[in-house]
Amino acid sequence: MEDKNHNSTSAAVISEPDIQILTSGGLRIPAHSSILAMVSPVLENIIESRAKRVIPILGVPCDAVSAFVEYLYNSRCTEEQMEKYGIQLLVLSHVYLVPRLKQRCSRGVSERLTVENVVDVLQLARLCDAPDLYLKCLKQVATRFKSVEQTEGWNFMQDHDPWLQLQILRFINEAESRKKRMRRHKKEQSLYLQLSDGIECLEHICREGCTTVRPCNVEPAKRPSPCHKHNTCEGVQMLIKHFALCKRRANGFGCSRCKRMWQLLRLHSSVCDHPDSCRVPLCRQFKLKAQHHELGDDAKWKLLEKKVSSAKAMSSLSLPKRKREEELRDAVGSTAQALKTFRLC
Ligand SMILES: [Zn+2]
Ligand SMILES: [Zn+2]
Numbered sequence: 001m002e003d004k005n006h007n008s009t010s011a012a013v014i015s016e017p018d019i020q021i022l023t024s025g026g027l028r029i030p031a032h033s034s035i036l037a038m039v040s041p042v043l044e045n046i047i048e049s050r051a052k053r054v055i056p057i058l059g060v061p062c063d064a065v066s067a068f069v070e071y072l073y074n075s076r077c078t079e080e081q082m083e084k085y086g087i088q089l090l091v092l093s094h095v096y097l098v099p100r101l102k103q104r105c106s107r108g109v110s111e112r113l114t115v116e117n118v119v120d121v122l123q124l125a126r127l128c129d130a131p132d133l134y135l136k137c138l139k140q141v142a143t144r145f146k147s148v149e150q151t152e153g154w155n156f157m158q159d160h161d162p163w164l165q166l167q168i169l170r171f172i173n174e175a176e177s178r179k180k181r182m183r184r185h186k187k188e189q190s191l192y193l194q195l196s197d198g199i200e201c202l203e204h205i206c207r208e209g210c211t212t213v214r215p216c217n218v219e220p221a222k223r224p225s226p227c228h229k230h231n232t233c234e235g236v237q238m239l240i241k242h243f244a245l246c247k248r249r250a251n252g253f254g255c256s257r258c259k260r261m262w263q264l265l266r267l268h269s270s271v272c273d274h275p276d277s278c279r280v281p282l283c284r285q286f287k288l289k290a291q292h293h294e295l296g297d298d299a300k301w302k303l304l305e306k307k308v309s310s311a312k313a314m315s316s317l318s319l320p321k322r323k324r325e326e327e328l329r330d331a332v333g334s335t336a337q338a339l340k341t342f343r344l345c
């Protein structure tokens with residue numbers, strides 16, 4: 001070892017090297033047994049149990065062994081060494097129990113995963129008991145499966161370790177269904193959020209009015225400007241206008257848009273906490289009927305009410321208001337769409 005490597009270690013290094021490490025290329029690296037024993041308990045055992053002062057570290061390129069010994073002295077590993085010998089250093093750190101180097105390699109190797117090497121690294125990570133790296137590999141295989149499937153590594157594993165392959169396939173499967181569940185959940189949340197916004201618009205239209213619809217007792221503003229939930233509000237206003245004029249409803253025929261309006265009114269009533277002063281039509285009537293269980297579907301409405309409230313709470317907790325507005329604008333369809341999708345029967 002050169003002197004520069006000794007700087008960061010203890011006074012034990014003052015002495016001459018008293019041991020040699022033999023590599024597979026025949027290279028002998030002089031070293032201090034006290035240093036090696038201090039950093040690696042496995043080397044400590046070997047040193048204590050051997051009369052001979054030569055420790056063979058074979059099976060990896062000698063430059064990798066040099067990098068390993070260098071790390072034992074100065075706890076450092078360059079990017080270049082990581083690039084060239086990251087995998088070998090991972091194995092050495094595992095075999096000789098050097099946890100900090102193992103962590104470093106686990107990270108270093110995971111940053112350098114490719115379609116070509118990911119299956120080999122995955123197997124290695126399992127052998128070396130490196131769970132972080134193992135998981136990272138699994139995820140890589142899952143996201144780039146079409147390409148990974150074509151590699152030699154994958155084919156080799158197919159022949160030699162079908163059990164591991166099964167495990168990987170199972171992981172991919174679970175990841176897929178996890179993603180699907182997440183997508184479904186997001187879609188539902190956005191629907192409930194739209195409903196919640198629909199209710200909010202309904203309330204503000206009934207209280208002070210918006211661009212084209214306002215309560216009879218409210219004077220029209222000179223130039224009514226759209227509110228900040230413009231799109232949703234527009235949809236609700238159209239629904240209200242339709243509800244007021246619909247001939248099919250008046251003639252006693254079922255009308256799906258009227259039914260939607262009806263549902264929105266009922267949903268408002270079920271979340272409204274001041275029915276006595278509320279300006280939304282039928283709010284109090286719905287409340288009374290619900291108290292006497294005259295509306296039917298109680299359980300369904302309770303659940304819906306809960307989901308709408310929690311979607312609302314979640315969104316106001318997790319996103320700043322402006323962001324939420326943007327997300328809403330991007331969300332699938334308008335409130336009219338949400339109301340269309342919203343079916344209880
Ligand atoms: Zn409005
Ligand atoms: Zn109608």
Ligand SMILES: [Zn+2]
Pocket residue numbers: 268269272273274275278279280283284
């Ligand atoms: Zn109300």
